[in-house]
Amino acid sequence: MAPLQSISFMAAKTLTIDGELISAEEDQSVLEAARDNDLHIPTLCHLGGVMAVGACRMCLVEVEGSPRLLSACTTRVAEGMVVHTNSERLRKYRRMILELLFAERNHVCAVCVSNGQCELQTLAMNHGMDHVRYPYRHPAFDVDLSHPRYGLDPHRCILCTRCVRACWHVEGAGTLNVAGRGDASRIITDLNQPWADSETCTSCGKCVQACPTGALFFQGSAVGEMQRDRSRLEYIVTARERKQWIV
Amino acid sequence: MLLADLLQLKDSELTARRPVTLRCCLAAGCLSSAGKEVKEALDKAVAEAGLDDRVQVLGVGCLRLCCEGPLVLCEEQGKEPILYERVQPEDATSLVGTFKGGTTHVRRGDLQHPFFTRQVSVVLENCGVIDPDRIECYISADGYLALRDALREMSPQEVIHTITRSGLRGRGGAGYPTGLKWATVAKTRSARKYVICNADEGDPGAFMDRSILESDPHRVIEGMIIAAYAVGAEQGYIYVRAEYPLAIQRLNTAIRQAKTAGLLGSGVMESPFNFDVAIRIGAGAFVCGEETALMASVEGQRGQPHPRPPYPAELGLFGHPTLINNVETFANVPPIIRKGADWFAGIGTEKSKGTKVFALAGKINRTGLIEVPMGTPLRVIVETMGGGAPDGNQIKAVQTGGPSGGCIPASHLDTPVEYESLAALGSIMGSGGMIVMDQDTNMVDVARFFMEFCRDESCGKCIPCRAGTVQLYDLLGKLLERRASAADLTQLEELCDMVKHTSLCGLGQTAPNPVLSTLNFFRQEYLNLLQAENRTSAEPAATG
Numbered sequence: 001m002a003p004l005q006s007i008s009f010m011a012a013k014t015l016t017i018d019g020e021l022i023s024a025e026e027d028q029s030v031l032e033a034a035r036d037n038d039l040h041i042p043t044l045c046h047l048g049g050v051m052a053v054g055a056c057r058m059c060l061v062e063v064e065g066s067p068r069l070l071s072a073c074t075t076r077v078a079e080g081m082v083v084h085t086n087s088e089r090l091r092k093y094r095r096m097i098l099e100l101l102f103a104e105r106n107h108v109c110a111v112c113v114s115n116g117q118c119e120l121q122t123l124a125m126n127h128g129m130d131h132v133r134y135p136y137r138h139p140a141f142d143v144d145l146s147h148p149r150y151g152l153d154p155h156r157c158i159l160c161t162r163c164v165r166a167c168w169h170v171e172g173a174g175t176l177n178v179a180g181r182g183d184a185s186r187i188i189t190d191l192n193q194p195w196a197d198s199e200t201c202t203s204c205g206k207c208v209q210a211c212p213t214g215a216l217f218f219q220g221s222a223v224g225e226m227q228r229d230r231s232r233l234e235y236i237v238t239a240r241e242r243k244q245w246i247v
Numbered sequence: 248m249l250l251a252d253l254l255q256l257k258d259s260e261l262t263a264r265r266p267v268t269l270r271c272c273l274a275a276g277c278l279s280s281a282g283k284e285v286k287e288a289l290d291k292a293v294a295e296a297g298l299d300d301r302v303q304v305l306g307v308g309c310l311r312l313c314c315e316g317p318l319v320l321c322e323e324q325g326k327e328p329i330l331y332e333r334v335q336p337e338d339a340t341s342l343v344g345t346f347k348g349g350t351t352h353v354r355r356g357d358l359q360h361p362f363f364t365r366q367v368s369v370v371l372e373n374c375g376v377i378d379p380d381r382i383e384c385y386i387s388a389d390g391y392l393a394l395r396d397a398l399r400e401m402s403p404q405e406v407i408h409t410i411t412r413s414g415l416r417g418r419g420g421a422g423y424p425t426g427l428k429w430a431t432v433a434k435t436r437s438a439r440k441y442v443i444c445n446a447d448e449g450d451p452g453a454f455m456d457r458s459i460l461e462s463d464p465h466r467v468i469e470g471m472i473i474a475a476y477a478v479g480a481e482q483g484y485i486y487v488r489a490e491y492p493l494a495i496q497r498l499n500t501a502i503r504q505a506k507t508a509g510l511l512g513s514g515v516m517e518s519p520f521n522f523d524v525a526i527r528i529g530a531g532a533f534v535c536g537e538e539t540a541l542m543a544s545v546e547g548q549r550g551q552p553h554p555r556p557p558y559p560a561e562l563g564l565f566g567h568p569t570l571i572n573n574v575e576t577f578a579n580v581p582p583i584i585r586k587g588a589d590w591f592a593g594i595g596t597e598k599s600k601g602t603k604v605f606a607l608a609g610k611i612n613r614t615g616l617i618e619v620p621m622g623t624p625l626r627v628i629v630e631t632m633g634g635g636a637p638d639g640n641q642i643k644a645v646q647t648g649g650p651s652g653g654c655i656p657a658s659h660l661d662t663p664v665e666y667e668s669l670a671a672l673g674s675i676m677g678s679g680g681m682i683v684m685d686q687d688t689n690m691v692d693v694a695r696f697f698m699e700f701c702r703d704e705s706c707g708k709c710i711p712c713r714a715g716t717v718q719l720y721d722l723l724g725k726l727l728e729r730r731a732s733a734a735d736l737t738q739l740e741e742l743c744d745m746v747k748h749t750s751l752c753g754l755g756q757t758a759p760n761p762v763l764s765t766l767n768f769f770r771q772e773y774l775n776l777l778q779a780e781n782r783t784s785a786e787p788a789a790t791g
Contacts, residue, residue, distance in 0.1 A: 054709075055708045074553070076556075096745045182707045183702075185713070
């Protein structure tokens with residue numbers, strides 16, 4: 001019998017998501033495969049064009065055969081995988097995560113530049129979050145308005161690190177970072193200096209485009225005025241890597 | 248260094264041995280209570296008494312009974328060994344005087360006590376016996392013979408097969424079959440692979456790995472070289488927490504000595520196999536004991552975990568397949584190669600083979616380091632060997648597994664200590680820390696202590712752990728301040744469930760364990776703390 005030839009092409013995979021059979025490219029994540037087939041899985045820390053980190057836990061899915069819940073954004077598709085994305089248990093966990101976020105810092109939509117355009121707010125509404133069960137912590141942070149064009153308000157930050165990833169992997173400047181640990185973590189510029197003093201920042205604004213909430217914003221925006229184009233970063237990366245220009 | 252060299256070194260070491268050896272414990276515990284000064288005083292006293300040709304004073308590693316340190320073990324050929332406890336530098340003269348017919352008031356320990364007699368030293372066989380700063384001492388105790396056998400008599404597959412057949416399971420806490428892990432890394436095709444030793448022992452109250460590294464560093468290095476040979480790696484790292492400066496110092500010395508002797512570097516033992524080891528020091532983060540966070544830290548990145556799969560065997564350090572094992576796991580490798588898989592599989596139980604090192608601490612008479620076969624009942628460990636709780640108090644519970652583990656209540660003390668039986672009770676074996684509690688211990692307070700630890704050590708990447716541990720800590724505080732309602736208790740349980748199942752890494756996934764475990768066995772203590780008007784009439788009033 002002839003030995004198995006080494007396969008030099010990437011075979012497509014077939015898997016089941018919520019009862020629906022779909023096909024996916026071999027190296028796609030479950031999230032990418034779902035989105036390609038118009039199946040919705042909620043996310044917060046995912047940003048098209050930058051690497052997935054699986055931090056927010058919103059995209060957790062149940063995979064038959066796995067005792068643990070897996071983050072769809074970091075889990076590669078496998079042939080014959082059976083995935084459930086919307087069980088009652090998952091919806092309960094998502095709701096709890098959102099409530100923990102709202103209780104963690106000071107997310108006050110009524111006075112926020114991203115009111116109406118915020119991914120956190122949208123997710124909360126979609127999950128029926130009309131109240132928060134956990135005591136609000138009301139931490140006090142300094143708002144960094146030193147930069148001429150942009151502002152960083154940690155009260156609205158959910159530490160998704162999309163801005164950090166965009167800065168490092170799309171712009172390549174490496175200005176933004178996470179300092180501290182646990183709930184004392186915070187986004188800093190350079191060596192924890194005011195943004196205006198940063199020597200690496202190129203003022204490209206990619207971090208502002210990346211931010212899902214109102215933590216990073218254009219100065220001069222009033223409440224609800226923060227318009228951003230979150231797909232711009234994915235556009236840049238797709239053009240760079242695949243030489244495809246999404247119109 | 249070839250077999251002939253090893254045997255010759257061993258021979259000359261043993262021949263040079265004098266009739267009397269005074270072994271002075273120089274591990275961290277005894278060192279911190281003047282252990283070094285005791286040794287120096289003994290050196291001086293022996294010289295002054297003109298006994299240099301008859302008595303040698305050796306600085307050794309852990310002599311086990313830490314609570315009675317500084318410890319000195321006196322071994323004279325043809326006589327029963329004597330353990331001297333709480334030795335002070337001033338005692339040196341009278342102690343040495345006993346070899347000339349004099350007496351000393353220094354207290355003697357009971358070496359026949361079960362604390363010593365029930366120990367089975369596999370991992371710790373050289374601890375307290377050899378001088379950790381001398382490779383010749385290690386070689387005189389059959390050191391590096393296992394490496395020689397592996398390199399010259401066995402193929403990498405045979406080495407892995409031996410480890411698999413031995414039944415060795417990871418001693419870092421999870422108990423993953425070591426042979427299977429080695430086989431997975433070996434079978435992953437890659438031009439470059441790494442071996443990492445996880446020496447970031449972070450559980451509060453655990454000092455097993457520290458003792459092994461301070462007392463017998465060459466053993467761990469030998470285990471790593473054998474592992475590297477088996478899986479095909481050429482570079483290894485030992486990630487030690489910065490809070491273990493003595494362990495780092497002893498490891499540095501050992502690595503240097505091994506390199507000089509041709510046991511590390513290119514052409515290990517003059518074979519075609521190359522392997523080098525470097526130390527990487529931690530920076531004070533418990534989360535860096537988690538394997539993916541550890542690797543991120545070694546890479547110079549922020550010590551944050553990433554979701555698994557992919558596992559390190561597939562995607563590890565710098566993107567290459569990596570074998571990562573705990574200190575104690577590596578320390579088991581040389582004896583398994585030397586004495587065979589069947590010998591090791593003959594110790595312990597059906598699913599948990601070999602021995603386990605435990606660090607006994609808390610409300611216990613005999614605080615110290617012990618090594619017992621798997622399957623030893625917990626009661627034997629804490630009552631028979633540990634001597635029970637001091638001042639006539641009763642043991643209420645034993646915490647195993649640190650902040651990731653749970654409590655075993657007194658009613659279950661006959662449980663054999665092995666992976667499956669502890670997991671069945673809602674705890675884990677963990678790395679070996681065993682904290683004993685007495686009847687005055689408030690179990691809710693214990694749960695809060697561990698939750699505070701997890702909250703402080705959470706890396707902050709994922710929300711369930713970062714925000715969940717904060718809320719859980721506050722809820723436990725509310726309970727202890729008697730401001731909590733029954734609804735708060737329900738919320739506590741729901742949050743525990745959510746944090747456990749949605750956290751990204753083991754820290755968050757196991758952070759609720761102490762709460763869940765104490766709720767399971769000591770629920771009444773939680774109920775007693777609820778505000779009076781929130782309790783139903785069926786629940787008793789708080790009795791404190």
